[in-house]
Amino acid sequence: MSADQTQRATRCLVAKVGLDGHDRGAHVIARAFRDAGFEVIYSGLHRAPDEIVQAAVQEDVDVLGISILSGAHNTLVPKVIEGLQSYDAFEDTLIVVGGIIPDEDTAELKELGVAEVFGPGTSISETVEFVREHAGPE
Amino acid sequence: MSETQLSTENADLHEGILAGDHSALARAITNIENRTPGSRALLSALYEHTGSATVLGVTGSPGAGKSTLVDKLVRQYRNNGETVGVIAVDPSSPYTGGSVLGDRIRMNSTAGDMDVFVRSMSARGRLGGLSMATADAVKALDAFGKDRIIVETVGAGQNEVDIVETAETVVVVVQPGSGDDVQLLKAGILEIGDIFVVNKADMDEAAGTVAELEAMVHMDNSPTAGLSTGHHTGDASGSAKSEKPSDDEGGWTPPVIQTVGTTGVGVDELRAAVDAHREHLIDSGEREARRQTRAETEIRRLLRSDLATLAERAAERRGGIDALAAAVVRGERDPYNVVDELADPLKNAVSERLETDDWTVDGE
Numbered sequence: 001m002s003a004d005q006t007q008r009a010t011r012c013l014v015a016k017v018g019l020d021g022h023d024r025g026a027h028v029i030a031r032a033f034r035d036a037g038f039e040v041i042y043s044g045l046h047r048a049p050d051e052i053v054q055a056a057v058q059e060d061v062d063v064l065g066i067s068i069l070s071g072a073h074n075t076l077v078p079k080v081i082e083g084l085q086s087y088d089a090f091e092d093t094l095i096v097v098g099g100i101i102p103d104e105d106t107a108e109l110k111e112l113g114v115a116e117v118f119g120p121g122t123s124i125s126e127t128v129e130f131v132r133e134h135a136g137p138e
Numbered sequence: 139m140s141e142t143q144l145s146t147e148n149a150d151l152h153e154g155i156l157a158g159d160h161s162a163l164a165r166a167i168t169n170i171e172n173r174t175p176g177s178r179a180l181l182s183a184l185y186e187h188t189g190s191a192t193v194l195g196v197t198g199s200p201g202a203g204k205s206t207l208v209d210k211l212v213r214q215y216r217n218n219g220e221t222v223g224v225i226a227v228d229p230s231s232p233y234t235g236g237s238v239l240g241d242r243i244r245m246n247s248t249a250g251d252m253d254v255f256v257r258s259m260s261a262r263g264r265l266g267g268l269s270m271a272t273a274d275a276v277k278a279l280d281a282f283g284k285d286r287i288i289v290e291t292v293g294a295g296q297n298e299v300d301i302v303e304t305a306e307t308v309v310v311v312v313q314p315g316s317g318d319d320v321q322l323l324k325a326g327i328l329e330i331g332d333i334f335v336v337n338k339a340d341m342d343e344a345a346g347t348v349a350e351l352e353a354m355v356h357m358d359n360s361p362t363a364g365l366s367t368g369h370h371t372g373d374a375s376g377s378a379k380s381e382k383p384s385d386d387e388g389g390w391t392p393p394v395i396q397t398v399g400t401t402g403v404g405v406d407e408l409r410a411a412v413d414a415h416r417e418h419l420i421d422s423g424e425r426e427a428r429r430q431t432r433a434e435t436e437i438r439r440l441l442r443s444d445l446a447t448l449a450e451r452a453a454e455r456r457g458g459i460d461a462l463a464a465a466v467v468r469g470e471r472d473p474y475n476v477v478d479e480l481a482d483p484l485k486n487a488v489s490e491r492l493e494t495d496d497w498t499v500d501g502e
Binding site for chain 1: 160167172246255
């Protein structure tokens with residue numbers, strides 16, 4: 001297929017999981033990712049882990065950014081990761097978490113397979129750079 | 139069995155898709171979108187499994203309520219036991235190429251149901267490539283075994299018309315108060331619709347919009363029967379003025395349906411109209427005709443894209459388009475002789491190869 005010209009783009013799912021109505025951060029990130037040239041799919045509010053998994057699998061995203069400010073990350077994030085594993089989609093998805101996550105939980109999340117946790121005060125460019133470096137259509 | 143050699147990855151995807159593996163389908167669509175080498179071979183291998191799905195195109199201006207309506211329609215299909223694939227196309231930034239694909243948010247009444255496969259696509263600023271990616275993704279969904287496939291796109295513009303061409307039935311969604319009849323006269327809106335939907339029909343201006351649309355639809359269809367200047371051979375058999383089949387018998391007058399996407403009012407009717415249109419296509423033989431057109435479009439599209447790639451490469455070999463453009467700006471060259479220089483080797487190669495055949499390039 002020598003005449004095929006490859007055209008790649010980094011695809012991201014920005015997800016809000018669980019009972020957490022704070023989506024300003026998710027919107028800001030979605031927009032920043034868009035401006036960085038990524039294709040951003042936004043999940044909308046109040047999604048169940050299953051729905052996030054479905055979206056991540058069907059959209060075949062390179063990056064899954066989960067925004068959680070409700071404190072339920074220790075319950076919700078593992079469910080999402082398990083779901084991705086069941087569809088064999090965990091390995092090739094970069095998972096990042098944003099929100100208010102205590103340090104000791106951060107370590108645990110990273111253990112589970114979250115690549116990075118971005119807390120309050122993280123600059124947008126830092127997040128974008130991280131994604132650029134670690135994700136993407138190899 | 140046209141087994142062009144598939145790479146191991148593609149062979150796995152091929153097998154996965156036919157076995158109903160969602161991740162395989164998702165990855166295949168990514169490859170199709172990225173035009174990863176080998177994706178065409180995969181499509182070629184999948185092709186024989188396509189043709190059983192019903193493909194519906196839904197288009198309309200941003201905010202008309204397409205996604206919400208599609209969501210409700212999908213739910214009806216699901217209740218009926220049918221599996222559904224949705225491709226939602228959103229624009230991308232012409233500057234950064236980035237995009238926010240928001241249609242998925244509206245598709246929540248079937249969220250969590252894996253038998254609804256929703257895929258968001260961005261235009262990615264590729265020349266004509268989007269319609270190709272969409273058409274190819276439809277094939278992947280079709281081969282996967284989806285009963286219904288819906289392609290949703292922001293309306294107006296050549297890209298959208300192209301996309302919609304992959305559909306058997308096209309629904310144009312209009313919202314009340316979207317302008318007077320002059321707006322509706324603008325090209326591309328009325329010609330492509332097989333069914334018109336006035337969504338948000340609970341708004342005050344809805345009745346007016348419906349009336350205007352109906353007037354336009356009938357104006358477009360009926361005059362040939364009555365107004366024909368001289369030769370009308372039978373009562374209703376006056377021939378159509380355009381390719382549009384508009385004789386009363388066997389003709390199709392696009393219905394104008396009122397819906398309220400948020401509550402689901404009118405969605406039954408829409409579904410019935412879609413089925414009626416499909417029946418009409420089959421009965422009138424137009425389905426075959428449309429298939430022929432579609433196949434032609436497709437061959438042309440693939441050919442053009444291959445040739446465009448060759449041309450790009452030729453340009454790169456001569457220093458790239460930007461260098462050539464800079465030379466034009468400096469006044470050293472003009473665009474015409476640049477293109478001649480780029481295209482001549484291609485032309486020569488082609489004519490040398492095909493010299494034995496009856497062959498002319500560019501009508502020379």
